[in-house]
Amino acid sequence: MVRFESVWLRYPRKGGATAGPDVLRDLSFELTPGTFCWLLGEAGAGKSTVLRVMGLSLPPSTGTVTVLGASTSGMTRRTMPRYRRQIGVVSQDFGLLPDLSVFDNVALPLRLEGRPEAQVRADVTEILGWIGLAGKLVAAPAELSDSEQRRAMVARAVVNRPGLLLIDEPAGWLDPEQLNQTIGLVRELCRLGTTAVVATRDRALAESYPAPALRLSHGALAATP
């Protein structure tokens, strides 16, 4: 479950002073568990920013954000990791770790959760096979193509079946067939209870997979789902 209530956001400037333009303006909406939702808008509309707020990497300037049943204002640095472990993120902000193999990169969320190593091995191998990277388990991220790297990031985001899945601009880096496969994967997860938000400025993509959509324009909501 995700709920925004009158959320405003300005990026903090260096030194901690809040300044600059309002990037998010008075956002209010609610997504019920298991929702698959598009987040649409032109470049610079604030889509990535919304995903950062949902992903708990950026606190709102004002307003209330509720994610996974908890208000972000009530979260501390101590309790935050527990919520973040239930959020899968695929975005430019979080690439693969260059010194770890593809397998270890994808295993990271499971290991941080404390899953037994046998289970980690089975789950990571399964999801990487499923996503078409079975032959790349021991490869370094640098040895992968852009598209393969993005698919490994998708695998990392879904491997622990997150309660909330956030994907930023999938159309840019996946060919139509991979896109089709990835969105199929996300929908399957939603059927199992995951809430998914996929941000894109590609209207055609959104139209080819009908689903509720949040439309952003200059940081404000144009229409609710």
Add this chain to the structure above:
Amino acid sequence: MKFPSFPRARGPAERGLTGVFGGWQTGIAATATGFLVGLLLLYWAGATALTGQWNEGAGSGLTVLVPRATETVPNGPETRLNAVWARLVVTPGVKGIEVLTADQDASLLRPWLGAGAKDIGMALPAVIAVRLDGGPFDAQGMAARLVEAAPGTIVEEHGAWSGQPGRLARDLRVYLNLLLAVLAVAAMVPVGAAAWRETMSAWPRVLLVSQLGATDGYAARSLAARIALFAGIGGLGGTICAIPVALGLAGLGTVLTARPLSIAPLALPPASWALLLLLPAALAAIGAGVAYVSVRWRLGRIA
């Protein structure tokens, strides 16, 4: 399309960050620092061992100086030294007595006087190092009895010589200690700075593992442990390299001065070697401390 069915068990854990962080920058800085401070420590330990000879050689407790020690006392056949000795051994509170011969005198003075010390040593008073048992002791009464036995005998309380060489030795020691402390602290700064830079360049990775659910403490500890490992290995390597270089310098000094250098690292007491081993540990601790504190501090500011 069937999605793999993973169970949903969640619990806290501190696993998975092995190999995520590096520590090369700090390791290299620690190698250089280990080498420099290692050299310093070796020099300092050598010099301390030398000045230590003074303080211990001249006795802690009391020092008795007997001028013209080999002359006989006015009313008897015994030497002035023996007369003083005979009274010292029966004095209550005296635990041990050691007489430094003219030869020993000369060896103590050699660093200052060179090879000529031996001739001068003959003219020096006999030095008796008196160790006390620590109980109440009547130094003045004893001094009076000794002067009665051999006029001109001097009793120095406080142990160390108050003469010029003794003061010189103490000053030298204080100066060396201060110099070492200042230089060591200055040399540690680059290691701390390297650890800070390392933390800054690891920052995207810290944010990533934080997003994936690593606790602040675990992320900070992982980076700190890695930096400690590299700094420790680098520091140990640098320190070990300093040993042959110090020995080489001592050897070179011997060649240049045609005389054995008084500061010979191999002759150092075991405690000095232990101190040398503490150096890499200290470098590791500094790197780890800086990394840990800066990660916790920066993450804490994100709110």
